[in-house]
Every structure is written in structure tokens, then in C-alpha cells.
Amino acid sequence: MPRVKLFNEKEILEKAMNLFWKKGYYDTSIQDLVDDLGINRASLYDTYGGKRELFDKAFSYYRINNTEGVKKFLATGTDVKAGFKALFEMAIQQAITDKERKGCFVVNTTIELLPNEQGCVDTFNENRKVFEQMFYDYLMQGVKRNQLEPSKDYLSIATLFFTFYNGLRVITKTDFDPRDFSKSVDALLSVLD
């Protein structure tokens, strides 16, 4: 049997994810990756295929974690409105905590690769669908529990929340006052009253 890999494949993938997340696809060079990941050029190509393949793997890895994270987050709360409040506050808090202000990898990639790379448009459509469905399901739980009045158009509210969420991820890359956005979240959540 041959020599064993000297690095943890998933650990390095996570590093690659963070670098692509921070710098984007085009502005990240193989040299940047070699320097940052601490593995050899050849190992990178042997293990992950190439720049684009590595990016795709890193992006998938992010999407899975991100989706699961939000899903679990919504599953914990009991009050639906408080749940959304917490979700949006988390996004704000994340932006402050992350010194690199990377934002959301999905949003970043949507902007960077579309419209020129139509090959990945399906991924983004699916991502949106999954999130809107999560939001909708969560809202309907609120209706079932009599926390929300049943007569509203919750599909549209799910779309609204997801759109707002995306906007948050853009603006929190700039300098911003978290209190302003906390209050705008409150204003948004008043659609549930």
C-alpha cells in the first residue's frame, strides 16, 4: 500500500472554501490556494481535480452546511416570529463577528458567476427553492400553532423574507450600524401582525 495522505481532505476543503468565500472565484489563484492551504500544487490537482472542481466542491460543502444550519436554527425556536427575528439577527451578528466580512458564499457566487456562467444557474434556483420552502414550512407551523393569522399569503412572505435575507448579506459587507438593521428587521416582521 502506498503512502497515506498527509493532510485531512475535508479540513483542507474547508480552508479552500474560506478562501474562495473571501476572495471569490476569479481573484483566487492556484498560487493563493497553494499558499493558503499549505499543500502541494500536485496534491491539489490529484485530490481535487483543478481550480474549478475544487471551487465546486468547496461551494457544495458550504451550501450543505449553510442549509443545514438554517434548518436547525429554525427547528429550535418555538415562536415563529421570534425565530425569524433570531435568524436575521444572527445574519447581522455574523457579519460583525466575521472580521473578513465575507458575507454569504451563495450570494457572492450568484453575483460573480451569473449571468456569464449559465451552467450553474440551476444550483442557485434550487438553493432559493429550498430556502423559500424552509421559510414557508416554518410560517405554516406558526399558523398551525395559532401564532400567525391564517389568512395571509405566506408563500409571498417566504419570498419576501428570503429576498430581504439576500439584501442583508449584500449590505452587511459594507460598514453598517447593526442597530439600524435590527430595527429594519422589526419593521419587516410587522408584516406578520
Place this chain on the structure above:
Amino acid sequence: MPRVKLFNEKEILEKAMNLFWKKGYYDTSIQDLVDDLGINRASLYDTYGGKRELFDKAFSYYRINNTEGVKKFLATGTDVKAGFKALFEMAIQQAITDKERKGCFVVNTTIELLPNEQGCVDTFNENRKVFEQMFYDYLMQGVKRNQLEPSKDYLSIATLFFTFYNGLRVITKTDFDPRDFSKSVDALLSVLD
């Protein structure tokens, strides 16, 4: 006296704007620009300075037009709620009309250049400030005209609307059903009721 320029400087700047807008900064090469603008390499450097300088000029040009466009748009309407409805609908309609799905140049650039190019963060902050102020002024007009109730936190609503606007500009780069977003706009505007 020397030979006169054979091209219209502003006309070419507009072409450069559209290319950078579509492809972003990093993925647009000087070669792409030379091919697309139809002018000589040397003329490009003589007239605009270089890639980054040309980008900055193109970006400024966009920002001026964009800001003025929205300002004029809001100035035309009489009913405030209808004005915002029309503004958001315009963004949706623009996304459908634009076969290239370029989105918003400011949003695209925010995502692409931050956080790595902190030198331009001031521009984005100012852009947000200008837009939120426009939205706020417009909302206050509605209060003055008794179209909106005076007790709401309209600063936060201005932030909310701008955030949603940014989100729209992200999501409309993917495939989307305009009717879904029209309805989500309606849901959003219910915060004014």
C-alpha cells in the same frame, strides 16, 4: 493642432460600463475591452488611464445615472405607496427586459470588491446613505400628505426597503417568476398600512 479623437469618449465609456457591469472587474480583460469597445489599446490607456481607472470611471458613470434615475422616478409619483410599488416593479421588469441579466452594477461591485478592496468601501457607504435618504424623504412626503400614518419608524422602513431592493437585485439574476416577486412586494408594502 493634433488629430482629433475618432471616437466619442462618453459613448465608449458607456460600452465599458456595460461590459464591466456584465462580467465584473476581474473577469473583464483589457483584450475583452479592446474587442468590445472597438478602440485601440493605446487609445484606451491614453484616454482612460488603465483598467482600474476605466472601471472607476465607468462605475461612477453608472452611479450617477442610477441615482438620478431613481430620484426622478420617485419624484413623478404622487401616492407614496404606489411610488414604491412602481420602483420595485421596475427593478423586476428591468431584470426581465435585460437579456444579459446584469443586475445592479453597484450590488455586483459591492460583492466583488469587498472585503478585499477596502479602499472603495466609502463609495458603497455613501451610495447606501444617498438611497436611504431618498427613500426616507419620499416616505416623509407621504406623511405630510396624510397618505401614511405619522407614528411609524420611517428611517427603519427606508433601510428595510433599500435592503429588499438589494436582495431583489441578487435574486433577479437567477431564474424567477416575476409574479412571485410582485406579490412579495405587496407583502412588503403592507408595512406601510
Place this chain on the structure above:
DNA sequence: TCCAAAATGGAATGAATGTTCCGATATCGT
């Protein structure tokens, strides 16, 4: 008409890009 000056076309530059290749090294099962 002729000259100074700006614009032009295209070659040239050097650095950076993604990718491949190869000799050396290290490891596991026998």
C-alpha cells in the same frame, strides 16, 4: 504646403495564470 502633435495599429514586455510532469520521498502490506 509643411510641421508639430495627438491618435492609431500592432508588436513587445514581463509578470501571473492554470496545468502538467518528474524525480524524490515516504508508507503500508507482504
Place this chain on the structure above:
DNA sequence: ACGATATCGGAACATTCATTCCATTTTGGA
């Protein structure tokens, strides 16, 4: 202990990148 084999380090590759340079062309005023 040994050999098969995957990893590793680093050179090598062709291509593309932004930028510069220069000889040529074109122009307006003297």
C-alpha cells in the same frame, strides 16, 4: 526488509494578463 504505490516538492509549460513602446497615420494651424 523490501517493493509497489501514492504523495510531495519544485521545475517546466503554454497561455493569458495588464501595460508600455514605437513607428505610422492623420489632423489643424502657420
